[in-house]
Amino acid sequence: MISEHHVEVEATVRGVLRDVLGLSDxxxxxxxxxxxxxxxxPELDSMAVAGVLTELxxxxxxxxxxxxxxxxxLESFGALTRFAVAKADGA
Structure with a gap:
């Protein structure tokens, strides 16, 4: 079962990708x-990676x-979300 914390972090990751990369909702x-x-x-090039990480x-x-x-x-949305959840949990 996915925790509420995981859902919140996933929503944040989605928001960061939308805002930093200029992607549609x-x-x-x-x-x-x-x-x-x-x-x-194509929007997530090496320059955009820094912006995504800083915004996270x-x-x-x-x-x-x-x-x-x-x-x-940054290989997949799931990998980035798992990374963000782990960091937010203090890992």
């Missing part, structure tokens, strides 16, 4: 755990170190 609402992100969304830090009150990010973190 409908497009972001259609994202599921296996929706590919980096390399699949601001909205979730977390700190993301460079060492926290690897090739899988």
């Amino acid at each position: 409908d497009r972001v609402a259609a994202f599921d755990a296996i929706t590919p992100l980096f390399g699949a969304l 830090e601001d909205r979730l009150g977390i700190v993301i170190d460079d060492d926290d990010i690897d090739g899988e973190t």
